[in-house]
Amino acid sequence: MCLGIPGQIVEIVDPEKNLAKVAISGIRREVNITCIVDKDHPVNSCLGEWVLVHVGFAMTRIEEEEAKKTLALLQELGEAQKELESMTSTIK
Amino acid sequence: MKYVDEFRDPNLAKSLVREINELVEVIEFSKQRPIQLMEFCGGHTHTIFRYGIEQLLPKCIELVHGPGCPVCVLPMGRVDDCVSLAQRSEVILTTFGDAMRVPGSKMSLLQAKADGADVRMVYSPLDALRLAHENKNREVIFFALGFETTMPSTALTVLQAEADGLDNFSLFCNHITTVPIIESILNTSGMQLDGFVAPGHVSMVVGEKPFNFVAEKYKKPIVITGFEPLDILQSIWLLVKQIAEQRAEVENQYARVVASRGNRQALAAMERVFELREFFEWRGLGSIDNSGIRIKDDYARFDAERKFAVPNIKITDPKSCQCGDVLRGAIKPWQCKVFAGACTPETPMGALMVSSEGACAAYYNFGSLPDLLALKLARENQEALP
Numbered sequence: 001m002c003l004g005i006p007g008q009i010v011e012i013v014d015p016e017k018n019l020a021k022v023a024i025s026g027i028r029r030e031v032n033i034t035c036i037v038d039k040d041h042p043v044n045s046c047l048g049e050w051v052l053v054h055v056g057f058a059m060t061r062i063e064e065e066e067a068k069k070t071l072a073l074l075q076e077l078g079e080a081q082k083e084l085e086s087m088t089s090t091i092k
Numbered sequence: 093m094k095y096v097d098e099f100r101d102p103n104l105a106k107s108l109v110r111e112i113n114e115l116v117e118v119i120e121f122s123k124q125r126p127i128q129l130m131e132f133c134g135g136h137t138h139t140i141f142r143y144g145i146e147q148l149l150p151k152c153i154e155l156v157h158g159p160g161c162p163v164c165v166l167p168m169g170r171v172d173d174c175v176s177l178a179q180r181s182e183v184i185l186t187t188f189g190d191a192m193r194v195p196g197s198k199m200s201l202l203q204a205k206a207d208g209a210d211v212r213m214v215y216s217p218l219d220a221l222r223l224a225h226e227n228k229n230r231e232v233i234f235f236a237l238g239f240e241t242t243m244p245s246t247a248l249t250v251l252q253a254e255a256d257g258l259d260n261f262s263l264f265c266n267h268i269t270t271v272p273i274i275e276s277i278l279n280t281s282g283m284q285l286d287g288f289v290a291p292g293h294v295s296m297v298v299g300e301k302p303f304n305f306v307a308e309k310y311k312k313p314i315v316i317t318g319f320e321p322l323d324i325l326q327s328i329w330l331l332v333k334q335i336a337e338q339r340a341e342v343e344n345q346y347a348r349v350v351a352s353r354g355n356r357q358a359l360a361a362m363e364r365v366f367e368l369r370e371f372f373e374w375r376g377l378g379s380i381d382n383s384g385i386r387i388k389d390d391y392a393r394f395d396a397e398r399k400f401a402v403p404n405i406k407i408t409d410p411k412s413c414q415c416g417d418v419l420r421g422a423i424k425p426w427q428c429k430v431f432a433g434a435c436t437p438e439t440p441m442g443a444l445m446v447s448s449e450g451a452c453a454a455y456y457n458f459g460s461l462p463d464l465l466a467l468k469l470a471r472e473n474q475e476a477l478p
Contacts, residue, residue, distance in 0.1 A: 056216025
């Protein structure tokens with residue numbers, strides 16, 4: 001819940017509702033990107049960006065390098081697996 | 093240096109440890125009493141235990157594990173209220189997995205589910221919203237938990253529910269806010285904390301400014317910190333450096349994620365939907381002024397507490413439970429009378445044993461086996477005495 005998990009935005013699903021698909025360790029999940037969108041960063045500019053995802057919301061942009069390091073740490077802590085399981089169990 | 097090779101950059105870790113050792117030499121008071129640093133966030137506590145960070149530090153530095161695990165500090169009465177909501181036949185109660193096992197005075201949500209209540213684990217409040225769309229004849233309640241890290245997600249979900257015109261979605265709001273609890277810890281008499289490792293992802297939302305009071309009013313150093321073991325080690329170095337140089341400032345070690353002004357969009361959503369509660373009860377700590385969050389009147393129709401009557405009964409913590417003393421740093425987890433006896437991660441009695449991010453559970457899971465066996469033996473010997 002508090003650590004979040006990094007992923008890459010691979011598709012804009014609904015620009016009106018700020019919804020996008022994020023790829024995280026091989027799975028895809030719809031997330032809300034309101035918190036990283038403003039007039040300098042419109043929805044469509046987010047495609048391809050790496051973000052930190054907390055409970056289905058992209059909370060901040062991060063560097064690709066940072067994203068990979070964070071994912072490695074989460075895997076060591078056993079948190080990545082937990083997060084991905086809870087994500088996939090509720091995807092429809 | 094048992095674990096240092098597991099660090100991503102063992103050489104940097106070693107040089108930080110060396111510098112910390114040199115710095116504490118010039119801190120005079122550390123010869124009389126330990127330098128006490130508190131990490132607030134449960135995520136930090138978890139990393140500290142997992143990587144054995146305390147064992148790398150000089151003996152005169154003591155890490156005090158704070159109350160920043162939202163699942164842990166949820167009082168039993170609120171769990172009871174949530175169970176009573178879940179037991180209504182029209183309700184689908186949705187929750188993060190972490191909250192399923194938290195004990196109420198009679199049962200947890202997991203037990204309520206086994207008894208027939210419609211309790212569903214979700215990854216995101218957005219999943220709860222989707223369930224509300226799919227089940228228009230049911231009321232979908234989301235059990236909202238957490239500090240400022242998760243608050244924007246629930247606020248934005250309420251705003252989306254409003255935009256979608258939904259009338260069968262509501263929150264059982266148990267969000268809590270970081271600053272009042274830090275202030276309450278600083279105001280506790282007999283507290284000797286010398287510095288704070290501040291939560292990284294709360295800061296990502298709120299920015300640096302809300303922590304200024306720690307440095308300005310209380311003259312204590314505070315460092316916003318990331319979750320890598322190296323991040324934590326570097327923050328401890330920054331804190332010790334401030335103490336040695338007699339400075340008290342807010343520093344941001346986690347600038348690669350935390351912008352000094354926080355996240356504007358997240359703060360705006362929170363501001364629209366939420367306001368402070370005058371009082372909120374914390375498990376192990378009692379009532380703390382202005383520390384809880386509720387839904388504003390404008391969004392009352394999304395507030396489960398106003399839509400349904402909840403019993404709202406206060407349940408006092410078990411007397412033998414010493415979570416409050418552990419949280420204040422007065423005792424270590426294993427010094428609590430019920431630690432690893434009546435209170436274990438399987439049957440938690442106190443807040444800090446509930447989630448893997450709680451200090452007692454972290455110590456129980458990552459503390460060395462000889463330590464735990466010695467403790468058990470000492471207890472048995474004590475009980476055998478006449």
